[in-house]
Amino acid sequence: MNTTLTIDITKTSSSKLAQTNFDDLKFGQTISDHMFIADYENGEWGNFRIEPYAPLQLNPANATLHYGQSVFEGMKAYKNDAGETLLFRADANQKRLNESAKRMCIPELPENIFMEGLLQLLKIDSAWIPNRPGYSLYIRPFIFATDDYLGIRPSEKYKFMIFTCPVGHYYSKPVSVKVESKYTRAAEGGTGYAKAAGNYAGSLYPALLAQKEGYDQLLWTDGKSHQHIEESGTMNVMFIINDTLITAPTTTGTILKGITRDSVLTLAREMGVKVEERFLRVAELEDALKSHTLKEAFGTGTAATIAHISKIHISGNDYELPQKDETAFSNRVLKRLDDIKYGKIEDSHNWIIKL
Template structure:
C-alpha cells in the first residue's frame, strides 16, 4: 500500500470556492482547487503529486493529440447526512479503467494507487463536495499518452490524472431520444466496451443531427443490422415492459456501466423480473404502440437515472407514460440516493468512506 508521504502536495494560495454558487452549478464547468498527477516512465508510475488545478503543457507532437490513446472514468463523491465523505463504487471504476487500459495498450493503474490518490485528493478538497440534495462532486480520472513522437505505436510514457468538479443534475428535464439507424457508435471487435476518448468523438456528429431535430440524445443500435439496441449517448439504456426490466447485455460494443449494474442489483434484490438480452427496435416500438412499454430510462454516473420522455423512430414520436407513473425508475433513483446519502443501509458495500 502506498504511503501518504509518497504523494507530494502543493496547495493553492487562495481557494476559488467562495466564487462558486452551489445552488446554481453548471455540469462540468466549475473545477475544484486541486488535481492529482502521476507520470509513467521506465515501466512504473512515478512523481505522484497533488497540485493546484491549472492548464497542462504538451508538446505539439504529443502522441495523444495525433492518435487518441486516451481513456477515462467518471464517478461521484457525496456528503452523507452525518457529514462524512462517501465515494460510490470507486473500486469498480478502477477495475473498468484497467479494462479500457488493456484494450488501448495503456499500462495498468494499480488499484492501490487509484484509491490512494482519490482519497488524498478528496481529503484536500472535501469542502468542494456539495451537500445540497441532488448535487455531488463529479470525479474524472483519466490516462493519456505523453510521447513526443509522431509515429503509430503505443506510447512509452503516460500521465494519470484526477480532476474533480461540483455538479448538479446532468439533465434538467426528461430526455427526448431518437433511434439511430444510419450511423454507428461501435462494432464487434472494436473499442465500444472501453471508455476511450475516441468513442465519444465519433458520436458527436450524429448526435448533433438529432439535436437539430429537437432530440437530446440518440438510442444507438448495432452496427451490422441496426436492429438491436445498444446504449444511449452517455448512458446505458433500460426498458420496463410488462413489469419486466430489460436491458441490452453488456459486451464488446456496450459499456459495462456501474450505475447499470447497481440498478440491476437492486431490481433483483426486490424480486423484479430482469432480463439482460438483445432487445429489438421492433419489440420496443410495438410495446410503445400497444401500451406495454411502461418506462424507458438511461442509467449512468452523470445522470444516474434519466427518464426518457419520448422515442423518435422513422419520423414518428412515441410518448411514454408520465414520470410520476413510473414506479420502478422513481423507486430505484430514490433508493440509490438514499444509499449515497447514508440514509439507507449500504447492504452491497458500494460506499467507500473517507
C-alpha cells in the same frame, strides 16, 4: 485506508471556493482547487503529486493529440447528513479504467495509486462536495499518452490525473431520444466496451444531427443490422415492457459496462423485478410503444444516475411516454440508489467508502 504512497502535496494559495456559486452549477464547468498527477516512464508509475488545478503544457507532437490514446472514468462523492464524505463504487471504476487501458495499449494503473491518490485529493478538496440533496462532487480520472513522437505505435510515457467538480443534476428534465438507423457507435471487436475518448468523438456528429431535429440523445443500434438497441449517447438504457426490465447485455464488447447499470440491475432483482439482459429489437420496441405495453424507458449513468425518457423517435414517428410518479420502478430505484449514496440507508453491498 492508510496512505502508503508518497505523494508530494502543494496546496493552492488562492482557493476559488469562496467565489463559487453553488446555486448555479453547470455540469463540468466549475473545477475544484487541486488535481492528482502520476507519470509513467521507464516501465513504472511514479512522481505522485497533488497540485493546484492548472492548465497543462503539451508539445504539439503529443501522441494523444494525433492518435487518441486516452481513457477516462467518471464517479461521484457525496456528503451525508453528518457531513462525512461518501465515495460510491470507486473500486469498480478502478477496475474498468484498467480494462479500458488494456484495450488501448496503455499500462494498467495499480489499485493503490488510483485509490490513495483519489482519497488524498478528496480529503484536501472535501469542502467542494456540495452538502445538499441531488448534488455531488463529480470525479474525473483519466490517462493519456505523453510521448512527443509522430510514429504510430503505443506511447512509452503516460500521465494519470484526477480532478473534481461540484455538480447538480445532469438533466433538468426527461429526455427525448431518436433510434439511430444509419451511424454506428461500436462494432464487435472494436473499442465499444472501453471508456476511450475516441468513442465519444465518433458519436458527436450523429448526436448533433439528432439535436438539430429536436432530440436530446440517440438510441444506438448494433453496427451490423441496426435492428437491436444497444445504449444511449451518455448512458446505458433500460426498458420495462409489461412487468419485465430489459437491457442490452455487455457480452458483445460493444457496450460500456456501466456501474450505475450494474447497481440498478442488482437492486431490481432485490426488489422482485423480473430482469432480462438481452437485446431489444427495434421492431419489438415499436410494437410495445404502439400497444402501450412499454411502461418505462430510462437511461442509467454516473452523471445522470437515472434519466427518464419522455419521447422515442422510430422510423419517422414520435412516441410520447407518460410522466412517471413515485410508484414507477425508475423513481423507486433512483430513491434507493440515492439513499445509499447519501448514507440514508444501510449499504449492504459494500458500495460506499467513507472517508
